[in-house]
Amino acid sequence: MQTNNPIFTPRKKLSHEVPDWIKDNPTFFITINTLPRGKNNLIHSNIIEAIKNSWKLYQSKDMVYIEHLLLMPDHLHILITFNNVPMIKTVRQWKRFITRKTKLEWQPDFFDHRIRHDESLSEKVSYIFNNPVRKGFVKNPTDWKYQWIRGMQELSEFI
Numbered sequence: 751m752q753t754n755n756p757i758f759t760p761r762k763k764l765s766h767e768v769p770d771w772i773k774d775n776p777t778f779f780i781t782i783n784t785l786p787r788g789k790n791n792l793i794h795s796n797i798i799e800a801i802k803n804s805w806k807l808y809q810s811k812d813m814v815y816i817e818h819l820l821l822m823p824d825h826l827h828i829l830i831t832f833n834n835v836p837m838i839k840t841v842r843q844w845k846r847f848i849t850r851k852t853k854l855e856w857q858p859d860f861f862d863h864r865i866r867h868d869e870s871l872s873e874k875v876s877y878i879f880n881n882p883v884r885k886g887f888v889k890n891p892t893d894w895k896y897q898w899i900r901g902m903q904e905l906s907e908f909i
Contacts, residue, residue: 775831777817777865779874780841783825785855790823792854793896800851801826804844806902813840820878821896822885827878829865837862 784791792798798821805828808814817829832840845856865871882894897905 775833777829777831777871778837779863779865779878780828780830781825781861782828782841782845783857783860785857787824787857792821792826793823797848797852797854798896800848802898802902804847804851805898808840808844809902816898816902817900818875818878819898819902820881820894822881827881829871829874829878 792801801819801821805814805816805819809816812833813835814833815831817831819828819830820826841860845860848854849856863874865874879891879897882888883891888894892905895905899905899908
């Protein structure tokens with residue numbers, strides 16, 4: 751959103767492309783928001799199942815590996831590795847699929863951050879895991895049942 755207010759500078763649109771000099775398939779922290787924001791758009795059984803099953807399918811085709819996926823009412827966080835498939839195309843196709851299946855609306859685009867080292871990974875895992883606590887939905891992060899880890903396994907298998 752551009753503004754004429756001199757206090758705010760317009761946001762620069764950043765590319766989702768991985769630089770050529772990155773040789774391995776890096777892990778990304780991605781946030782995808784729904785529309786409208788502030789409303790429970792995701793925590794419905796049919797949408798939960800569609801999201802869970804679609805990422806399991808992508809993973810079974812060896813397109814991605816999911817380290818952590820967490821659904822919040824109006825957005826999702828995912829730590830994901832793309833296995834030689836383009837990130838932007840894969841995310842866009844996934845969003846289109848979910849929209850067709852559930853009529854869910856997404857904000858255009860998404861936020862991504864390439865994980866560069868173990869410290870960054872542990873920070874992102876902590877951020878994702880504690881998101882429901884920060885928002886006041888649960889007192890303990892393990893009580894939030896709308897999350898999957900290490901290849902889309904149920905969190906309860908690791909607790």
